Amino acid sequence: MRVVIDGKVLEARKGETVLQLALRNNIQIPYLCYYPELTVSGSCRTCLVEIGLQKKDKIEMMPKLQIACGTEVADGMIVITNSDTIKKTRKAMIEFLLLNHPLDCPICDQAGECKLQDYAYTFEQNKSRFSEDKIIRGKKDVGERILLYSNRCVMCTRCIRFEKYISGNYGLTILKRGVYSELDIFFNRRIDHLLSMNLVDLCPVGAFVSKSFLFKQRAWFLKTVEAICPGCSKGCNIYLDYNNNIVYRIRPRFNEKINSHWMCDIGRLTYKWLYHRPRLTENKIRDRVVQAPEAMDTIANTLLKNKDKVCVIISPYQTIEELLMIKKLADYLSLKVMVLFKEDGKEIIFPKFTIPADRTPNRNGIKKIFSQKIEKIENLDGYDTVILFDYSPENIIKDEFRKIKEIIIFTPFNDNCLFENVSIRIAGTLCFEKEGSFINQNNKQQSFKPAVLTNINEYDILKGVYKRVSGHSEVY
Amino acid sequence: MTEKIIMKYEDKKDLYTLSGYESTGGYDALKKAIDMKKDEIVEEVKRSTLRGRGGAGFATGLKWSFVPKDSGRPVYLCCNADESEPGTFKDKWIIWNNPHLLIEGILISSYALSVKHAFIYIRGEFREGSEILNKAIEEAQNKNYLGKNILGRNIDIEITVYRGAGAYVCGEETGLLESLEGKRGWPRIRPPFPATKGLYQSPTIINNVETLANIPYIILNGAVRFASIGTPNNGGTKLFCVSGRVNRPGVYELPLGTNLREIIENYAAGVKDGKKIKAVIPGGSSTPVLKFDEIDIPMDFDSLIKAGSALGSGGIIVLDEDTSMVRSLYNLSRFYAHESCGQCTPCREGTIWIMKILRRIYKGDGKPEDLDLLLDICSNIKFKTVCPFGDAAVIPVESFITKFRTEFEEAIKKTIIIPRQ
Numbered sequence: 083m084r085v086v087i088d089g090k091v092l093e094a095r096k097g098e099t100v101l102q103l104a105l106r107n108n109i110q111i112p113y114l115c116y117y118p119e120l121t122v123s124g125s126c127r128t129c130l131v132e133i134g135l136q137k138k139d140k141i142e143m144m145p146k147l148q149i150a151c152g153t154e155v156a157d158g159m160i161v162i163t164n165s166d167t168i169k170k171t172r173k174a175m176i177e178f179l180l181l182n183h184p185l186d187c188p189i190c191d192q193a194g195e196c197k198l199q200d201y202a203y204t205f206e207q208n209k210s211r212f213s214e215d216k217i218i219r220g221k222k223d224v225g226e227r228i229l230l231y232s233n234r235c236v237m238c239t240r241c242i243r244f245e246k247y248i249s250g251n252y253g254l255t256i257l258k259r260g261v262y263s264e265l266d267i268f269f270n271r272r273i274d275h276l277l278s279m280n281l282v283d284l285c286p287v288g289a290f291v292s293k294s295f296l297f298k299q300r301a302w303f304l305k306t307v308e309a310i311c312p313g314c315s316k317g318c319n320i321y322l323d324y325n326n327n328i329v330y331r332i333r334p335r336f337n338e339k340i341n342s343h344w345m346c347d348i349g350r351l352t353y354k355w356l357y358h359r360p361r362l363t364e365n366k367i368r369d370r371v372v373q374a375p376e377a378m379d380t381i382a383n384t385l386l387k388n389k390d391k392v393c394v395i396i397s398p399y400q401t402i403e404e405l406l407m408i409k410k411l412a413d414y415l416s417l418k419v420m421v422l423f424k425e426d427g428k429e430i431i432f433p434k435f436t437i438p439a440d441r442t443p444n445r446n447g448i449k450k451i452f453s454q455k456i457e458k459i460e461n462l463d464g465y466d467t468v469i470l471f472d473y474s475p476e477n478i479i480k481d482e483f484r485k486i487k488e489i490i491i492f493t494p495f496n497d498n499c500l501f502e503n504v505s506i507r508i509a510g511t512l513c514f515e516k517e518g519s520f521i522n523q524n525n526k527q528q529s530f531k532p533a534v535l536t537n538i539n540e541y542d543i544l545k546g547v548y549k550r551v552s553g554h555s556e557v558y
Numbered sequence: 559m560t561e562k563i564i565m566k567y568e569d570k571k572d573l574y575t576l577s578g579y580e581s582t583g584g585y586d587a588l589k590k591a592i593d594m595k596k597d598e599i600v601e602e603v604k605r606s607t608l609r610g611r612g613g614a615g616f617a618t619g620l621k622w623s624f625v626p627k628d629s630g631r632p633v634y635l636c637c638n639a640d641e642s643e644p645g646t647f648k649d650k651w652i653i654w655n656n657p658h659l660l661i662e663g664i665l666i667s668s669y670a671l672s673v674k675h676a677f678i679y680i681r682g683e684f685r686e687g688s689e690i691l692n693k694a695i696e697e698a699q700n701k702n703y704l705g706k707n708i709l710g711r712n713i714d715i716e717i718t719v720y721r722g723a724g725a726y727v728c729g730e731e732t733g734l735l736e737s738l739e740g741k742r743g744w745p746r747i748r749p750p751f752p753a754t755k756g757l758y759q760s761p762t763i764i765n766n767v768e769t770l771a772n773i774p775y776i777i778l779n780g781a782v783r784f785a786s787i788g789t790p791n792n793g794g795t796k797l798f799c800v801s802g803r804v805n806r807p808g809v810y811e812l813p814l815g816t817n818l819r820e821i822i823e824n825y826a827a828g829v830k831d832g833k834k835i836k837a838v839i840p841g842g843s844s845t846p847v848l849k850f851d852e853i854d855i856p857m858d859f860d861s862l863i864k865a866g867s868a869l870g871s872g873g874i875i876v877l878d879e880d881t882s883m884v885r886s887l888y889n890l891s892r893f894y895a896h897e898s899c900g901q902c903t904p905c906r907e908g909t910i911w912i913m914k915i916l917r918r919i920y921k922g923d924g925k926p927e928d929l930d931l932l933l934d935i936c937s938n939i940k941f942k943t944v945c946p947f948g949d950a951a952v953i954p955v956e957s958f959i960t961k962f963r964t965e966f967e968e969a970i971k972k973t974i975i976i977p978r979q
Contacts, residue, residue: 124747125902127942146941152747174938178907211931214914237900256742256900259725261910263900 087161094155101129101150104163111163112172112201114179114286115238116151119343119434120247123239124152128175128201131168134160147171169205176207182217182261183287184233192288194301198236219264224253225273227293227347228281235265235289241281248344249277250433265289276346277432283333283343292331294351299323299330308335309530310520312399312513313349315440317522320345322353322514322533329353329514329533340522346430346437355475355512356534360496363538366507374539378546380506381490384467385415385551391466393418395459398442399473401518402527405444405451407544408471414552419452420459421445422470424478438523442474443513447521462486472498473510492540509538516541561787563775563795564652564659564768565811574690576697579658585703587774591666592711594777599670603773605781607793611648612638612729612766613842613870614946615859622763624753625671631760635668635676636738639767640722640729642681643842644893645873648797649767651809653680653687656771657694661717663770665704666777668715671763675716679734682724691719726897730945731764732756733899744901745945768797788814792858796869800826802876803833814858818848821857822876833878837962841870843890844950846957847877867957882976883962884969887954888916894951905948908939912955924970929959 085094087109094103099122104111114126130147136158143160147167162168179198187193202208219232237256242265245254253273257266267273273281281290304323311318311332318341323331332353334345365377372380385392394417396408412419423442430437448456459482462468466487472479472495479499483489489503494510513520515536519529545557562568572578579585591599604619625633637660641649652660660678668676680688695717699705706714720738722728728737732746735757756762772794776784785793792814798821801807805827812821818840822828829835835850840857845868848855855865862869877886895913900906912935915928936952943949959966968974 122747124944127903127944130942149747171938171942175903175942178903178911178938181907181911212911214911214918217910237903237906258900260895260898260900261906263906 083155083157085155085157085159085161088164094159096155098155099151100131100133100148100153100155100159100161103155104150104161109163111150112176112197112204113151114197114236115240117240117243117284117343120240120243122152123243124149126175126179126236126238128172128179130171130175132162132165134162136160172201173205173207176201176205177211179236180207180210181212183236184216184218186234190231190234190288191291191296192234192285192301196288197286217261222266224267225278227351228273228278229291229293229296230265230267231289231291232265233289234287236287237263237265238286240284240286241265241290244281244284245273248280248432248434249275251275251277275432276348276430276437277344277435279347279350280334280344292350294354295331299325304330305533307531307533309514309533310443310522310528311345311349311352312355312443312520313346313352313441315438315442315445315523316340316349316436317443317520317524317526317528318345318349319528320349324533327534329356340524340526342434344435346435348437348441352475353514356514358475359477359498362493362496362498362507362509363536365509365543368505374543374546377506377508378543378550381469381508381543381547382550384488384490384506385411385417385469385547388466389415389417391464392469393420393462393465393467394469395420395422395471396448397421397471397473398423398445398448399475399513400444400447400471401513401516402444402447402451402521403518404471404541404544405447407541407548409451410557411544411548411551414548417469418465419456421448421456422459422472422474422478424474424476440523443522444520446523446525447519447527450521450525470499471510473512492543508540508543510540511536511538560813561795562811563784563787564656564771564797565809568655573656574654574658574694576658576694576701579656583778584658585662585698587778588662588665588669588703589709591669591777592709592713596670596672599666599777602776602781603670606776606784607781607788607791608769608772608776608784609792609859610766611768611772611796611871613643613844613868615869618765618769621753621765622667622671624751625761625763626754629754629761632675633671633673634757634760634762635664635671635673636731636734636757636762636764637664637676637678637767637770638729638731638734638764639678639680639684639687640734641684641767641871642726642729642897643844643871643873644890645799645801645839645875646842646871647799647801648809648872650684650687651797652767652771653684653691657691658698659771659774660691660767661694661698661704663773664717665708665715666773667763667765667770669713673763674714675718677738677757678717678719679728679738680719680721681729682722685721688719688721695719725899726893727899727945727947730947733945734764735762742899744899745947747944789856789858789861792860796857796872798825798857799871799873800876801873803830803878803881804828804876805830812857815856815861818853818855818857818874821874822853826874826876829876829878833880835876836879836881837877837883839873839875839877839954840867842873843875843893844868844953845870846953847961849961880977882969883958883965884916884920885976885978887958888913888920890954891916891951894947898947898951902944902948904939905943905951908935908948909951911935912951916955919966919969920976922969922972922976924966926967926970928970929963929966932959 113129129150134143319335319337426439429439490506728743737743891913895909
């Protein structure tokens with residue numbers, strides 16, 4: 083199917099809309115109410131374009147402007163997006179939207195990534211002809227994790243459609259009529275479900291804001307890195323937004339096969355793991371701070387001395403790369419390997435999104451590397467020494483470990499396993515601080531990059547230990 | 559005296575009862591229709607040149623022929639009784655005084671379109687009207703004119719009266735369907751059109767009360783006789799609702815093409831206190847106003863379009879020489895700002911902006927650039943909204959300002975005093 087947009091001949095797919103075709107080919111058409119995955123609303127009227135249809139041998143222009151988001155492509159269709167009429171229309175629509183908008187960009191979280199702000203600049207809507215009083219609407223606490231500044235709302239109804247079709251919660255509605263219309267929740271029906279923070283991404287303006295990000299950082303200071311959510315085995319693709327080595331926010335990254343445009347609130351707040359417990363930043367033998375080589379020597383000696391009675395306990399929060407190194411070490415010394423993890427949660431099902439019961443990111447990675455032989459910790463009898471990799475954000479160490487003679491622990495958290503038998507403590511990193519990969523529930527391996535730089539490197543220590551134990555000088 | 563169709567027996571006191579209606583030959587058309595073929599009825603309506611009486615004037619027969627025959631879904635008929643256009647009260651007359659005529663029209667149309675369930679969407683304020691209709695439906699049901707096996711034949715038609723909640727926009731056909739489905743009355747984007755995907759995603763025909771009330775006459779007397787009333791391609795009569803500064807306001811049934819000045823002077827008995835006419839709104843508030851020298855015009859769909867106005871719903875509002883155009887327009891703009899549903903941007907924000915500027919001018923705080931600003935806002939709303947409400951809201955503003963610009967300029971300069979009542 084051939085469609086001509088502004089003189090460019092484009093190959094269109096059947097069933098797609100003019101807007102989708104244009105965006106796919108990098109032709110900019112402004113839009114506010116359109117959102118992929120949601121139904122067409124056609125109410126913002128910013129994507130109006132001129133459309134002509136092939137009628138026998140001539141092209142007949144439609145008498146009215148048509149919405150690009152709601153018009154399906156047809157063979158021989160002509161679309162004009164850069165005429166003077168369209169320019170005037172777009173400018174007018176942005177002017178209308180700004181009439182009763184509070185223009186509180188200086189204190190709005192969305193500033194810098196706001197569609198309305200962008201369009202106001204793009205279409206040079208910098209002077210208002212509106213000299214009347216604005217209509218003022220209130221700020222509302224609509225959920226555990228989100229706030230609604232209904233004053234900034236542009237009535238695009240993306241959030242309402244999300245609540246209908248994606249989360250199935252039907253929590254939002256519009257009250258009143260006309261210019262007094264106001265977005266609100268139904269009486270006492272707060273938006274506390276686990277997809278609530280998607281409304282923040284969805285909102286083209288700053289009407290929905292996240293409580294955890296509110297007033298924390300300006301959008302233009304944030305740098306972004308692509309990563310994988312460590313919150314569960316779904317492996318949602320994410321963006322980590324950080325600045326000055328601090329992660330401020332996690333946003334979903336589109337992946338058609340895994341998470342589409344969404345992610346859950348549990349995953350979105352996983353960046354807090356970095357800050358919610360005291361961190362272990364230095365390697366210690368007993369209470370003495372040691373440098374890496376000394377730590378490697380000590381661990382290697384312990385292992386070689388007593389290798390029949392050593393058990394390795396790994397964590398499903400570790401990356402594939404770390405697990406491979408542990409596997410090498412364990413295979414070389416024929417050590418017993420077990421896994422430390424929490425009991426499964428409950429699967430949470432929304433109409434278009436499922437949060438799996440397994441809330442660890444890499445259990446499939448463990449299964450793949452250690453094949454199925456691996457077992458959960460049940461009985462530690464008969465072992466003198468345990469090398470414990472504990473990366474769980476929750477403190478789940480059990481009392482059974484008290485019986486062990488000596489524990490060598492790799493952990494990011496300082497309050498983890500403070501038993502007297504812990505001899506060596508190696509500082510670990512969380513997945514936001516290192517490169518690596520996880521294998522998700524559908525056996526898809528996905529890699530991620532660090533947002534926070536640290537000088538902690540437990541992988542090098544593992545490697546050093548293996549070198550010392552095996553005598554190999556090069557290890558990959 | 560020309561022939562009347564709807565108000566023929568307007569003096570009959572018990573016309574609203576079944577027995578009263580039957581004594582005037584009521585339900586004869588239904589009896590005749592069920593012996594006809596369905597396509598024959600549609601053809602007859604097509605030939606009659608009956609055009610939709612709700613405002614747009616779309617050919618009824620043509621609309622009916624858009625219903626797909628093989629959609630596999632039920633076909634619905636909705637009677638639009640959400641009469642809320644300012645200056646219009648013709649459907650009210652029909653519902654209050656001749657409800658059985660409407661029901662008969664619905665039954666014939668339903669039969670012709672294979673409709674099993676028809677709805678009457680009546681505006682929320684017509685509580686009494688809905689009671690009258692329900693009573694009439696009950697009477698007709700008892701006589702087996704509607705319900706199961708109508709008149710002993712294998713035809714089932716059910717009619718449900720549904721009261722709206724008082725929004726002007728629900729008179730717009732897709733807004734009506736949304737409201738009828740129990741949702742917020744926000745008009746839908748088209749395509750798909752209701753004839754293919756309407757109520758509950760099924761083919762739906764939406765006709766005005768007056769349109770449907772014309773159907774029994776067409777069946778009984780034939781399309782040719784119907785088309786001979788009125789002007790070419792504008793067959794039949796029209797209920798004109800005359801209001802404003804006239805001596806005898808009211809509903810008058812006259813053939814399409816009757817002269818506007820004649821309607822005002824002969825039927826509505828001229829302007830009050832012998833004043834002069836300043837302007838006339840010919841078809842409800844959403845049609846462009848006509849100046850005093852433009853009213854020698856036949857009142858039919860085509861002539862008014864040619865004159866740059868529209869017949870609309872036939873609500874003639876007469877403004878005399880004492881009327882302030884500024885105040886009238888402010889009053890109208892307030893109505894549109896209040897009734898805008900708030901779905902799409904230009905209408906939601908634009909109508910209230912227009913209203914606020916006009917209020918300023920009315921209160922004496924107008925600025926010289928306001929008039930051009932108003933016209934520019936109008937051009938930014940017109941044809942850019944989801945439904946025709948936006949167009950309807952700006953039409954009076956554009957026509958008032960272009961035709962009476964000096965009066966607005968004087969109001970801004972404060973050289974005239976606007977009466978405050």
